[in-house]
Amino acid sequence: MTTAFRRAAGVMRNPHLWAILALMVLFGVIYYGDQIGISHWALFHGRFFSGGYVHDLHRALFLCPLIYAALVFRTRGALLAAGLTIAIIVPRAILISEYPDPVLRSVIFGLLAGTAAVLLGIERERRQRLSAEIARRRLAEQGRAQLAAIVTSSGDAIIGRTLEGIITSWNRGAEILYGYSAEEAIGRHISFLAPPDMSGEMDHLLEGTRRGETVERYETIRRRKDGSLVPVSLTVSPIRDENGQITGASVIARDITQRKQAESALKESEARYRALFENTSDGIIVRDLEGNILMANRAMAELTGYRVSELIGMNIAQLLAPSSLERVHEKQARLLAERDRPSTERYELRLIRKDGVQRIGEAITSLFEGQDGTICVLATVRDVTEQREARENIRAYANQVLRAQEEERSRIARELHDEALQDLASLGLELDLLARDDGRLPEETLRALGKLRERVSAIMDGIRRFTKDLRPPMLDELGLAEALQWMVDEVNAQQKSLRVSFETSGTPVRLSPDKELLLFRIAQEALSNVRKHSGAAAATVSLVFAPEGVTLRVHDNGRGFRVPEVMGGSARMGKLGLIGMHERARLLGGTLRIESEDGRGTTVTVTTAP
Structure with a gap:
């Protein structure tokens, strides 16, 4: 109902429909002109509306919308326009005309004019169908020519064969792939391309073609003219005639040597990395952004005390101290914000083993994209507990050494102050007493005693500076x-x-x-x-x-x-x-x-x- 309504609405929006209706109305007014008084208008001459057969001329005007409808709307338009014309001219002949044969003339005119319009519409449709058929055939010919060009120039080997396996077509791609020219291959059974130990496979493919089966991306081995073997991917499709009967098959073969080599190299690389992953001495885990562990190696299992199977599915929150977990989250946020910059920063973590013992690990984390496009975290953890303990022991020892040095400096400073300085002070006093000995000593001896007194004072000043350097008293005071x-x-x-x-x-x-x-x-x-x-x-x-x-x-x-x-x-x-x-x-x-x-x-x- 909706489709019919939309189609009718589309016709109503066609301007040709309204043009035809306008002509019908105009010629209808002229046809009934003497009844509605338009014969007296200055625009028309009275003779156009007088005389016994003048209305034959008026009826002839309706040929215009009839032809117009036949040309635009073809047969259906011509039939509708003819019916409308008869509906307009016959009532006047029956009800108004004074002549004895107006009805016959009106009917004959309507039938003849309608028949002519319908024939014109039929011819119009025939010509359109003919033009469409010619265009379709031309497109089909172009398509076949294009398809033939595609087949000929395709880089894939495209082979046509009968249901019995006899080769009927052989393109350039087949010549390049197998090394046989079209003259050498056409007419031979397709089994000559298969290695001797794979003849059963060829029979299976032929039988599948007879049942109408399509084989897609079937990987196998074929033999070239020089005897070398080449891995190929086959697509075998049945060929049907116009009646739908299977008459043969098309075989498209693609050389997948490079892909196989890449797959082999990838497998070798994966095997090497798997061996590295499993045998490295550092613990390695792969986890998602929520911390759920996806992969773990044996070293990680030894470090944490869990089996590898137990680690898979665990969350890193079960393995880390709270402060270390917070640090991991901060590091992950920085990595996500700076994904274009590789990170080699090492940081320490405190791991909680299965037995509750804590170990110190040095970690490096990086991001990578998984096969499904999700972001994963790769973490490498090295157990540095013994190194950290040894370092702390060395630092504690160094601290004790520094403390012992300071204590020894203090002791030396005290001894120098309490003993050496006191002795030197006493010596200075004795020298002063000798120098005041009422002039009984020679002048030369007095000068020597004075120099000796200056040297004692200089030594005392040096010792005082030295003791202050050893332990400045004002630091404590x-x-x-x-x-x-x-x-x-x-x-x-x-x-x-x-x-x-x-x-x-x-x-x-x-x-x-x-x-x-x-x-x-x-x-x-x-x-x-x-x-x-x-x-x-x-x-x-x-x-x-x-x-x-x-x-x-x-x-x-x-x-x-x-x-x-x-x-x-x-x-x-x-x-x-x-x-x-x-x-x-x-x-x-x-x-x-x-x-x-x-x-x-x-x-x-x-x-x-x-």
Whole structure:
């Protein structure tokens, strides 16, 4: 119903329909002109509407819309227009005309005119069908020619054969693939292309063709003219005639040598990577972004205490301490935000084994895209528990050594102060007493005693400076800022070619004695390096107190040097003082940064919590 309505609406929108109806109305008005009085209009002449057979002329006008309808709407249009014409002219002949034979003439005219219009419509349809058939055949010929060209120029081997397997067509692609020319192949049975041990396969394909079966992407082996074997992918389709009867088959063969080689290489590569995955000493897991483990190797199973089958499907939250899990999530978020930048950053994790024991792992993670397009995480974890424990033992030992050094410095400073200085002071007093001996000593002896007294005083000053260097008393009494100011003053007094300034900012606070001593030693070592190696004319020691921590900075304008990338390189370069500063900063729980360039000076910055 809806389709018929849409078709009728489409016809009603056709402008030719309304043009034909307008002509029908116009000629109807003329046909009935003398009844409606238009014969008296100035536009018409009275003779056009008078006389016995004048209405024959009026009826002839209806040939125009009849022909128009036949040309535009063909047979159906001609029939409808003829019926409408008869409906217009016959009533006048019956009801109005004064002549004896108007009905006969009107009917005859209607029949003849309608028949002519219908014949014209039929001829119009015939010509259109003929033109459509000619166009269809032309397109079919073009399609066949194009198909023949495609078959001929196709890179795939396309072979036509009968139901019995006799080759009837052989294109250029077949010549290239198999090495036989069309003259050599056409007329032969297609089985000559199969290796001797695969004749049964050929019979199976022939039988399938007789049953109308289509074979798609069937991979097999075929033999070339030179005897070599080539892997091919076959598509065998039955060929039917106009009656639907199977008359033969088309065989399309594609050389898949490169694909097979690629597949073989891929399998070998997968086998190598699988062996690497399984046999590496580092634990490896593959997981999704939610943390669910998809793959795991034996090393990971040994590290966690679970079997590989148990690890598959577990979530990493079951294997990590809470702080480590949070760090993994932060690392994953950075990787997702910077997917175009490869990551080689190592970070530590605390793994919880199946038996509850915690192990320390060093991890590297990266992202990759799985076969289904999902983003996966590849994590490599190395067990560094023993190394970390050994490192902590070494650091603890170094801490004890530094403490022992400081204690030994304090002991030596006390002994020098309490014993050596006291003895030298006594010696000085005795020399003073001898020098005041009422002139009984010769002048030359008195001068010698005076020089000896000066030497004793110089030795005492040196010992005092030495004891202060060993353990400055103002560090314990007045704090770090005063001790650093004293050290700067001592350097300025001893080194005339180097001017050192001291700056402090923020509200000074007292740190623990150990922290103040470690910061003092770092500043002492840095200034010692400035004096001995930098060739600087000026240096600055700054101490900044802030709520978030204390920052000590030593800067000079000397020649600078190349900072080793790792501290292990400092020992090889003979820069043991740098190692000492780093170790003291680590004992502080702070960070040490050394910035230097050739010719642009050096800056040593250490930051620690208050």
